[in-house]
Amino acid sequence: xxxxxxxxxxxxxxxxxxxxxxxxxxxxxxxxxxxxxxxxxxxxxxxxxxxxxxxxxxxxxxxxxxxxxxxxxxxxxxxxxxxxxxxxxxxxxxxxxxxxxxxxxxxxxxxxxxxxxxxxxxxxxxxxxxxxxxxxxxxxxxxxxxxxxxxxxxxxxxxxxxxxxxxxxxxxxxxxxxxxxxxxxxxxxxxxxxxxxxxxxxxxxxxxxxxxxxxxxxxxxxxxxxxxxxxxxxxxxxxxxxxxxxxxxxxxxxxxxxxxxxxxxxxxxxxxxxxxxxxxxxxxxxxxxxxxxxxxxxxxxxxxxxxxxxxxxxxxxxxxxxxxxxxxxxxxxxxxxxxxxxxxxxxxxxxxxxxxxxxxxxxxxxxxxxxxxxxxxxxxxxxxxxxxxxxxxxxxxxxxxxxxxxxxxxxxxxxxxxxxxxxxxxxxxxxxxxxx
Amino acid sequence: xxxxxxxxxxxxxxxxxxxxxxxxxxxxxxxxxxxxxxxxxxxxxxxxxxxxxxxxxxxxxxxxxxxxxxxxxxxxxxxxxxxxxxxxxxxxxxxxxxxxxxxxxxxxxxxxxxxxxxxxxxxxxxxxxxx
Ligand SMILES: Cc1cc2nc3c(=O)[nH]c(=O)nc-3n(C[C@H](O)[C@H](O)[C@H](O)COP(=O)(O)OP(=O)(O)OC[C@H]3O[C@@H](n4cnc5c(N)ncnc54)[C@H](O)[C@@H]3O)c2cc1C
Ligand code: SF4
Numbered sequence: 001x002x003x004x005x006x007x008x009x010x011x012x013x014x015x016x017x018x019x020x021x022x023x024x025x026x027x028x029x030x031x032x033x034x035x036x037x038x039x040x041x042x043x044x045x046x047x048x049x050x051x052x053x054x055x056x057x058x059x060x061x062x063x064x065x066x067x068x069x070x071x072x073x074x075x076x077x078x079x080x081x082x083x084x085x086x087x088x089x090x091x092x093x094x095x096x097x098x099x100x101x102x103x104x105x106x107x108x109x110x111x112x113x114x115x116x117x118x119x120x121x122x123x124x125x126x127x128x129x130x131x132x133x134x135x136x137x138x139x140x141x142x143x144x145x146x147x148x149x150x151x152x153x154x155x156x157x158x159x160x161x162x163x164x165x166x167x168x169x170x171x172x173x174x175x176x177x178x179x180x181x182x183x184x185x186x187x188x189x190x191x192x193x194x195x196x197x198x199x200x201x202x203x204x205x206x207x208x209x210x211x212x213x214x215x216x217x218x219x220x221x222x223x224x225x226x227x228x229x230x231x232x233x234x235x236x237x238x239x240x241x242x243x244x245x246x247x248x249x250x251x252x253x254x255x256x257x258x259x260x261x262x263x264x265x266x267x268x269x270x271x272x273x274x275x276x277x278x279x280x281x282x283x284x285x286x287x288x289x290x291x292x293x294x295x296x297x298x299x300x301x302x303x304x305x306x307x308x309x310x311x312x313x314x315x316x317x318x319x320x321x322x323x324x325x326x327x328x329x330x331x332x333x334x335x336x337x338x339x340x341x342x343x344x345x346x347x348x349x350x351x352x353x354x355x356x357x358x359x360x361x362x363x364x365x366x367x368x369x370x371x372x373x374x375x376x377x378x379x380x381x382x383x384x385x386x387x388x389x390x391x392x393x394x395x396x397x398x399x400x401x402x403x404x405x406x407x408x409x410x411x412x413x414x415x416x417x418x419x420x421x422x423x424x425x426x427x428x429x430x431x432x433x434x435x436x
Numbered sequence: 437x438x439x440x441x442x443x444x445x446x447x448x449x450x451x452x453x454x455x456x457x458x459x460x461x462x463x464x465x466x467x468x469x470x471x472x473x474x475x476x477x478x479x480x481x482x483x484x485x486x487x488x489x490x491x492x493x494x495x496x497x498x499x500x501x502x503x504x505x506x507x508x509x510x511x512x513x514x515x516x517x518x519x520x521x522x523x524x525x526x527x528x529x530x531x532x533x534x535x536x537x538x539x540x541x542x543x544x545x546x547x548x549x550x551x552x553x554x555x556x557x558x559x560x561x562x563x564x565x566x567x
Contacts, residue, residue, distance in 0.1 A: 050499050050501060050513035051499045052497050052499055052515060053459075056459065062497070064499055064561040064562075066513055067543065067562070070543050070563070150501075151501055152509055154501070154511045179500060179525065179526070179529050180500075180529070181529075197461060199454060199455070199456040199458075202453065202461070203456045206454075207496070207522070
């Protein structure tokens with residue numbers, strides 16, 4: 001017979017989101033918590049991210065990925081009320097939260113939690129999703145897969161590398177390959193600005209004189225059994241290759257760093273509504289999805305660039321999940337919908353309880369020198385030098401709600417969040433303290 | 437300095453760089469006039485220090501892996517406890533290629549003391565259990 005496990009909170013995924021959610025659920029009073037992780041160890045993607053750059057906001061230190069994970073793992077192992085199921089893969093999640101998983105010794109198991117936190121992370125976009133013309137030889141990998149090979153399995157995928165996409169993983173791998181003795185010939189990015197953090201452009205490419213071609217893409221892959229080279233072309237504003245700009249680069253490996261996709265198969269099995277912009281669930285300020293009792297945090301919800309905020313978000317979800325489990329139900333009121341407006345590519349949470357004090361996580365659509373963030377016309381904050389690669393965090397306070405009520409009336413159930421571009425004050429105006 | 441005219445031969449150089457100390461990535465302008473180094477564009481003091489260091493002695497933290505026998509994985513991630521001179525990065529990689537440790541090992545355990553005479557240690561950045 002299938003083993004059935006009852007628990008207050010079940011957490012699917014043992015990466016940084018799952019770890020932080022478990023700890024915070026316990027702190028908020030959950031009697032028992034179960035983490036289900038398909039790998040042989042906890043830590044998620046962090047275990048392969050051996051570079052430093054994690055935890056600066058949270059710990060005021062630059063930790064490597066594994067070091068960051070170890071700030072949480074012992075606390076989870078030492079808590080007798082947190083059960084960790086490793087090598088266990090969740091196969092199904094039903095709307096009533098019943099979870100079906102395969103365990104290495106029990107076989108199929110069923111969990112019946114009072115609340116569930118989705119923390120499955122994300123996966124990489126692959127070549128199939130991109131459709132590059134040319135042959136289909138060996139030697140094409142996603143940057144994250146290459147990272148795992150090089151950092152955990154001890155296998156170098158190639159010697160001459162071209163990287164398509166300037167996401168952080170690709171940039172980090174450009175440096176890693178170079179230090180390991182491979183030659184990184186180019187990083188090719190279709191947009192007019194890099195996708196990854198500026199600091200990674202500096203310390204991973206500029207430090208090693210690796211060329212970055214913006215407004216360009218790989219238009220052809222050459223080679224029969226193994227990659228022998230790629231053709232790189234410049235593109236126009238509609239991303240169409242410009243004839244006559246082709247450049248041939250010999251290489252034996254093509255790495256794809258073209259973005260991440262939240263891993264939401266299970267989420268969809270439970271009919272949890274998704275946001276087409278984040279590709280993750282629609283959530284409220286507690287990170288509760290539109291299915292009561294199911295919460296989500298981390299890369300499964302939206303792709304984060306900083307793990308610090310993954311932990312922060314997961315703490316919110318873990319705490320709220322515990323409270324839900326203890327309450328044994330939901331006390332829902334009508335929620336306000338937040339709609340991304342001018343220059344905003346996405347905003348989270350997408351739903352708000354009226355008067356909720358929270359922090360918006362959002363991204364802009366393009367680099368802008370100076371913006372004001374406004375919710376329903378009420379100014380929340382001013383930010384400088386914003387870029388799509390960096391997620392913004394904007395506080396929503398009580399006094400903002402008061403202004404909102406004055407301007408929009410008590411009943412407004414939809415609020416637009418704008419990131420309005422502002423003129424940058426001239427140096428003279430700045431010196432003289434003139435407000436613009 | 438009395439005769440300013442005579443010293444106008446002092447070379448003035450401006451370097452633009454990205455501060456890598458935190459994810460904000462401020463754009464720094466470093467002006468070098470003789471022995472004087474002036475950093476503008478930094479949002480905080482650490483950025484000014486970074487700009488100055490980039491001219492005088494650029495340093496980087498090295499993160500890589502070394503071989504480990506009998507562990508749950510064949511490689512152990514390691515890091516320098518502090519940044520080492522940038523020009524030593526490749527030399528350090530070559531020196532580490534021959535190391536082979538034996539599991540188990542704990543996070544923070546010293547793998548190489550005083551790496552290449554820098555006074556900085558190389559340590560394990562995760563636990564590795566015996567398989
Ligand atoms: C290559 C790379 C480099 C990065 N570099 C930095 C950096 O320099 N600085 C920084 O701050 N952040 C960085 N990040 C971001 C940060 O690491 C991630 O945002 C963070 O790890 C996401 O945490 P998570 O828990 O949501 O997902 P993950 O770490 O992906 O964890 C998800 C876990 O869920 C498990 N899982 C999924 N589905 C199932 C299932 N069905 N059953 C059981 N288990 C399941 C997976 O095995 C995995 O362990 C980087 C990310 C990547 C990918
Ligand atoms: S100057 Fe300060 S704020 Fe700016 S990137 Fe450097 S450390 Fe960060």
